[in-house]
Amino acid sequence: MIFWQKLLDKLQDNQKVYVLTVIENFGSSPGRKGFKMLVAQDKFIFGSVGGGVMEFSLVEEAQQLLLEENSPTFIKKQIHRGGVKNGSGMICSGEQTVAFHCLTFQHISVVKNVLNCLQNGEKGTLSLTPGTVSFSVKHLANLFDYQINSSEDWFFEEHIGFRETLYIIGGGHVGVAVSELFVKLGFHVIILDNRPHLNTLENNNFAHQKLVVDYNNIHDYVPQGNHSYVAIMTNKYTDDKLVLSKLIKNNYKFIGVLGSKSKLKMMWKTLLNEGFTQAELKVIYAPIGLSIKSETPEEIAVSIAAQAIQVKNKHFTNTST
Structure with missing residues (x-):
């Protein structure tokens, strides 16, 4: 621009x-x-x-x-x-x-x-x-x-115009850092949270659109498609699981969940018990982001961006690094 x-x-x-x-x-x-x-x-x-x-x-x-x-x-x-x-x-x-x-x-x-x-x-x-x-x-x-x-x-x-849209589910500090980086990468960024008057969401000046929604209806706000990318990073385990359960059967270019391996192992076990299949879980990037020992919100954003770019560009011939 x-x-x-x-x-x-x-x-x-x-x-x-x-x-x-x-x-x-x-x-x-x-x-x-x-x-x-x-x-x-x-x-x-x-x-x-x-x-x-x-x-x-x-x-x-x-x-x-x-x-x-x-x-x-x-x-x-x-x-x-x-x-x-x-x-x-x-x-x-x-x-x-x-x-x-x-x-x-x-x-x-x-x-x-x-x-x-x-x-x-x-x-x-x-x-x-x-x-x-x-x-x-x-x-x-x-x-x-x-x-x-x-x-x-x-x-x-x-x-x-924008081809890829990133839907960030969770408007906390990591969501802010992810918004900033993905906007610079040319993504249309929409961030969603279920908490009204959330300071980090209201003060997020990077995302193109910010919405307060009911996670039970999250599928209404995140359309399927080969240009849709989803990063789930709510503020608690139960909301991460709820959002994933609503979106897991949909078709996205990229969908991942932020969290520790132990937390995600527990989530996977619960989802399997609820009737979701191993094949459905297999396409989820979890923990989201490349493994670079990231700790700060900015480092986590870099790891997620690197993974999303890897997915976006995987059909291109690798002629540069």
Whole structure:
């Protein structure tokens, strides 16, 4: 969101701005699809398309092109394998293609629409072609869609808005830390608790939405789906068990419970006695979070975020660490 706000500020200042977008990448390329950088007439730079000597060279090129009366739109392949044609000067292997679009005050409405989409928690599609930059309310099935037939015949579409939503059940201190970190990671964060006037919930300025609910009806507030993540961390064992029993048969991308191994062992035994199956319990991440001996709320948040990211990205090819 910060990128789009800074871009809008420059356009409203009547500056020409080059937006560089990575529209394709392979291998260990430092720039991945969707990476963006803006280069303004006043030399202001924000964002990244991969860094290093490649990025420095692309920025210099954009700055020179901004001096031209008709700054062109084009794509540029960067191959990270030393002294080859279209070489980037980097040796990290892989390659990427960067689109250069020069935006002016005429594009203000497009940028405003993107910002409104993000600020309102909505979804849409940013579309780039050799001649246009546009935004629509169309929903993409995937994060990106693109095709490059030639330098004059290509398109790139990017999902705008939140795809993943984290539902935090429990508005205590850990919930605050988890909210803050997951918002930074691009998740839409909704936090729920059954205690009215809870200080940590009321003062949580990170979550996009805060709700006081009856845990008996928790399933009404946590929709199923491949983009729904659930972190159960209420203030007591009985509420953790109640919430899990209401959600366990639903389909989520990720669902976990915070707690000690002894507490969770007791919960699992009770749930099995109540008729839940071992197969249903097996998909629950418990204790939630990667085992990194975390102790503080912030450390616990890091362990949960790392595990959620691992689940989210497990279908991607591992080309970086």
